[in-house]
Amino acid sequence: MATQYDVEAGDSVHPGDPVEVDRYTVGARINHWITAISLVLLALSGLSLFHPSLYFLTALFGGGELTRAIHPWIGVVLFFSFLGMFLRFWKANLWKREDGTWMAKIRDVLTGHEENLPELGKYNAGQKVVFWSMSILIVVLICTGVVIWERYFGNFFSLTQQRIAVLVHAAAAVIAICVWIVHVYAAIWVQGTFGAMTRGQVTGGWAWRHHRKWLRELVTTKRS
Amino acid sequence: MPVTHIIPNPQTQPPPKTVMSERNLVKRSASSEALAAEPLAPVAKLIDISKCIGCKACQVACLEWNDMHEKIGINEGVYDNPPDLTPNSFTVMRYTEWVNPETENLEWLIRKDGCMHCADPGCLKACPAPGAIVQYTNGIVDFVHENCIGCGYCVKGCPFNIPRISKVDNKAYKCTLCSDRVAVGQGPACQKACPTQAIVFGTKDDMKKHADGRIADLKSRGYQNAGLYDPPGVNGTHVMYVLQHADQPELYANLPRDPRISPLVEAWKGVSKYAGMAAIAAMAVAGALHYFVSGPNRVSREDEENAKRLAGSE
Numbered sequence: 213m214a215t216q217y218d219v220e221a222g223d224s225v226h227p228g229d230p231v232e233v234d235r236y237t238v239g240a241r242i243n244h245w246i247t248a249i250s251l252v253l254l255a256l257s258g259l260s261l262f263h264p265s266l267y268f269l270t271a272l273f274g275g276g277e278l279t280r281a282i283h284p285w286i287g288v289v290l291f292f293s294f295l296g297m298f299l300r301f302w303k304a305n306l307w308k309r310e311d312g313t314w315m316a317k318i319r320d321v322l323t324g325h326e327e328n329l330p331e332l333g334k335y336n337a338g339q340k341v342v343f344w345s346m347s348i349l350i351v352v353l354i355c356t357g358v359v360i361w362e363r364y365f366g367n368f369f370s371l372t373q374q375r376i377a378v379l380v381h382a383a384a385a386v387i388a389i390c391v392w393i394v395h396v397y398a399a400i401w402v403q404g405t406f407g408a409m410t411r412g413q414v415t416g417g418w419a420w421r422h423h424r425k426w427l428r429e430l431v432t433t434k435r436s
Numbered sequence: 437m438p439v440t441h442i443i444p445n446p447q448t449q450p451p452p453k454t455v456m457s458e459r460n461l462v463k464r465s466a467s468s469e470a471l472a473a474e475p476l477a478p479v480a481k482l483i484d485i486s487k488c489i490g491c492k493a494c495q496v497a498c499l500e501w502n503d504m505h506e507k508i509g510i511n512e513g514v515y516d517n518p519p520d521l522t523p524n525s526f527t528v529m530r531y532t533e534w535v536n537p538e539t540e541n542l543e544w545l546i547r548k549d550g551c552m553h554c555a556d557p558g559c560l561k562a563c564p565a566p567g568a569i570v571q572y573t574n575g576i577v578d579f580v581h582e583n584c585i586g587c588g589y590c591v592k593g594c595p596f597n598i599p600r601i602s603k604v605d606n607k608a609y610k611c612t613l614c615s616d617r618v619a620v621g622q623g624p625a626c627q628k629a630c631p632t633q634a635i636v637f638g639t640k641d642d643m644k645k646h647a648d649g650r651i652a653d654l655k656s657r658g659y660q661n662a663g664l665y666d667p668p669g670v671n672g673t674h675v676m677y678v679l680q681h682a683d684q685p686e687l688y689a690n691l692p693r694d695p696r697i698s699p700l701v702e703a704w705k706g707v708s709k710y711a712g713m714a715a716i717a718a719m720a721v722a723g724a725l726h727y728f729v730s731g732p733n734r735v736s737r738e739d740e741e742n743a744k745r746l747a748g749s750e
Contacts, residue, residue, distance in 0.1 A: 227749035230740045261564040261587065263709055264466035276565050276585035277606065322726065324733045362588030362601055374592045375700035382704055386712035390719045397723035402733045416743025417735040431747055 218304055218333035218426050225430045231416025233430065235334075235408040243296045244409055250290035251392060257283040258385050284361045291354045298347055304334045305344065310425075311337035331424040342395050349388040356381040456572055456619040463571040465563035476574035480640040481613060481624060483548050484650050484678040485688065486659075487634035490515065490529055490546040497629030498527050501614065523602035526550055526611040527626060530689035539658075543680070547688040548626070548635070551598045551611035553577050553674035558697040559610075561705050562593025568608075575640065575674035576613045584608050593705075595670060595695040613674065643676060650678045669696030 222237035236244070257279045260269035273279040310330040314321065314337040320328040321338070335343070359369045359377035369377070399405045404418040419427040455476070462473040499506060504524035512519050515531040527550035534543050557577045560569040568583035569590060579590075579599075586606030590599045599608045614624035622628070623637035636646060647664045654662035663682025666672045677691070685691040 225747055227744070227747040229744065229749060231743045231747045231749055261585075263713055264468065264564065264566060267466060267564065267566055270585075276583075280585045280587045281606075322730065324730055326733075360588070360592075362586065362591070363603075363606065366588055366591070366601060371592060371597055372698075372700075374588075375698050375704070378589070378592055379700050379704040379708065382708050382712060386708075386715055389716050393716070393719040393723060397726075400732075401723075401727060401730075404735050415735060415740060416747055417737075417740030420743040420746065421735050421739040427743065427746065 219429050219433060220300070220304055220334065223334070223426075223430055225416070225419075225427065231419075232413050233416055233419045233427065234412060235414050235419075236412045238412065240297075240300055241409055241412055243293060243300065247290060247293040247297055250286050250293060251388075253286050254283065254290060255385070255389050255392070257286070259389075262382060262385070281363070284357055284363075287354060287357050291350060294346070294350050301335075301343060302347075305340045307337075307340060308333065311340060314338075326421060331428075332422065332426070333429070334423055334426040336422065338394075338398065342391055342398075345391050346388065349384050349391065352384045353381060353388065356384065455621055456574060456576070456615065460573045461570050462573045463557075463560055464567050465560045465569040466566040473573045476572065478573075478575045478640040479613075479618060479638065479674060480575065480643040481553075481627060481635060481637045481675045482643040482647055482678065483675065484634045484636070484647075485545060485547055486650070486654055486662075486678060486680050487632045488529075488546045488548065489632055489634070490531060490544070491631060492517075492529055493629040493631060494548055494626035494635060495525065495527055495529060497625040498611075499524065501617070501625035502526065502612075521549065521598060521600055521610075523600045523604070523607075523609040526609065532687060532689050534687055545680075545688050547677070547691060549598075549689065551577065551613070551675065552596050552670070552695075553611075553613055554595070554695075555671035555673065556697065558593035558595050558670070558701060559590035559599055559608075560593075561697060562589040562701055564589055572615070574618070576615050576618065577674075578612050578615045579608055579610060581605075581607045593697065593701050595692060595697060611675075640674065647676065647678050654678070654680055665691065667692070667695050669694045 222234060222240070224234045226232040226234070256269050257273055259266045260273075260279055261267070261276075261283070267276070270276045270279040273282055310332060313330045314332065317329055320326070321336075356377040358365055360374055360381060399409075402422065404414060408414050416427065419430075459474045460476050461471050464471060498504075504526075506518060506522065506524045509518050511517070516528060518525050518528060521528055527548055530547045530549050532545040532547070534545055535541070536543050553575055554577065555575065557569070557571060560571060560577060563569045564587060565583050565585045568580055568585070569577065570580055571577050584607045586601055586608065588599075588601050588608070590608050591597070591601065599610045601608050614622070614626075617624060624635075627635040627637040636643065638646075644664065644666075651662045651664065659680045661681050661683040663679060665677035665679050665682060665685060677688070679685060679688065679691075681687055685693050
C-alpha cells in the first residue's frame with residue numbers, strides 16, 4: 213500500500229523522544245540555499261531595473277552597470293542550481309489523488325483544520341504547485357533572459373522577439389516572486405518547518421501532522 | 437517655379453550665452469520628479485532626400501565631430517558603408533535603387549539614417565536608469581553616458597531601431613543632434629558638411645516652411661506624392677525628411693510608415709509595472725493578514741505522541 217516514490221534518498225526516521233525524521237540531505241540543503249540566495253539576488257537586481265522607485269537597490273550590487281552585468285550570470289547559477297533540485301525532487305512532486313482532495317479542502321488547510329484533510333506523502337499539493345510553477349517559470353525566465361541578454365545575444369534576436377521576451381520576463385518574474393512569497397510564508401506559518409532546510413530534520417510530530425503517509429512509509433521501509 | 441527657401445549660413449561669432457542646458461530638460465528617464473523646464477524654440481533637422489547626392493560627407497563630419505573612429509570595413513556589394521549603424525557611426529547613408537513603375541526611371545533613393553529625435557521617445561520610455569536619457573524643450577533627445585548602464589532597453593523601445601550598445605564600454609550610442617553644437621548656436625556637423633544643403637537645420641517651424649517650398653518644387657516637377665515625413669505616431673520628430681514619394685516611405689530602406697512605440701513596450705512600461713508591483717504587495721499583505729487572523733500552525737503534544745507510537749519509541 214505504501215507508494216514507494218514518496219520516500220526520497222536520505223529520508224529516515226529515528227525513534228526517540230521526540231521522534232526525529234531526516235527530511236533533507238546535506239546535498240539537498242546546500243542545493244536549496246544556493247538556489248534561494250540566487251533567487252533573492254535576482255529578485256532584488258531585477259526589481260531595481262523593473263521600477264524606477266526601486267533603482268536604489270542597484271547600490272547593493274555596486275551600481276546600475278554592475279547590476280545589469282551580474283543579473284544574467286546569477287540567473288545562470290539559479291538555472292543550474294534549480295535543475296539540480298528538480299532532479300532531486302520531481303518524483304515526490306508527482307500529482308496524486310489525495311492532492312485534488314487537499315486542494316478542494318483549501319479552506320480547512322488555511323484555517324489549520326488538518327484533521328479534515330487526507331493523509332499526505334512527502335509534499336502537499338501546495339508545495340507541489342510551488343515546485344511545478346517555479347520549474348516552469350525558471351525555464352521561461354532563462355529562455356526570455358537569454359533573448360534580452362544584450363551583452364552576448366543582442367544581435368541574435370529581432371526587436372519584436374526582444375520586446376516580447378522582455379515583457380514575458382517581467383511578468384514571469386512577478387509571478388515567481390509571488391510564488392516565492394507563498395513558499396516563504398508557508399515555512400513561517402507551519403511551525404517546525406525551517407529545521408528541515410537547516411538541520412535537515414523535522415520532529416515526528418511535524419511529520420505526523422503534515423505528511424503522515426510519508427511518515428508511515430518511512431516507518432515501514434526505513435526503520436533505523 | 438516656387439521660390440526655394442534660402443537657408444542662411446550659421447553665425448561664426450559665439451552666441452551671447454549657452455542656449456541649451458540642464459534647465460531646459462522636459463523629460464528624464466526613470467524619474468518621477470517634475471521638471472520646471474524653461475522653454476526653447478523647437479528645432480529640427482530637415483533632410484531633403486531629393487537633394488542628396490550620397491557623398492557621405494555627413495557621415496565623415498559626424499565621425500569627426502564626435503571623435504569616433506570606425507574600423508575599416510569590407511565591401512558588402514552595396515554602397516552602404518558601414519552596412520548598419522554602429523556605436524561609432526551615429527548616421528549611415530542607406531542606398532536604394534528603385535525603378536519607378538510610372539516613369540520606368542531608375543531612382544536612387546538615398547536616406548540618411550539616424551536618430552529621429554521623436555517627440556514621444558520610445559528609448560526614454562524604456563530606459564530604467566534615472567537620467568540616462570533626457571529630452572530638452574527644443575526637442576533634442578540625448579543620452580547621458582555617465583548614467584547609462586548598458587542594458588539595451590532603449591534598443592527595444594526605439595521604433596526606428598537606432599541605438600547601438602558599445603562592446604567597448606557597454607554604453608548606448610546614437611545621434612545627439614549635435615546637442616553640444618546646438619547649445620552654442622551652431623547647427624549639427626552633418627548639416628554643416630552637406631555640400632548640397634540637402635540637410636538643413638533651424639527651428640521646426642522654419643524647417644516645415646522650407647519643406648513646403650521644396651515639396652511644391654518637387655510637385656511642379658512631376659513628383660505628385662512628394663511630402664514631409666514628420667510621423668504623428670510619435671508626436672512628430674525633430675529630424676524630418678522630404679520624400680519624393682511620401683506615400684511610400686517603405687521605399688526608403690524600410691522607413692516605417694506609421695512609427696509608434698510598440699504596444700509591447702507600452703504594456704511592459706505601463707500596466708505590467710503597476711500591476712506587477714501591486715501583485716507582489718498584495719501577496720505580502722495577504723500573508724501577513726493570514727498570520728494575524730489564524731496564527732501559526734503548531735505541532736501539538738498529541739502529534740508527537742502519535743509519532744512515537746507509530747515509530748515504536750515506547
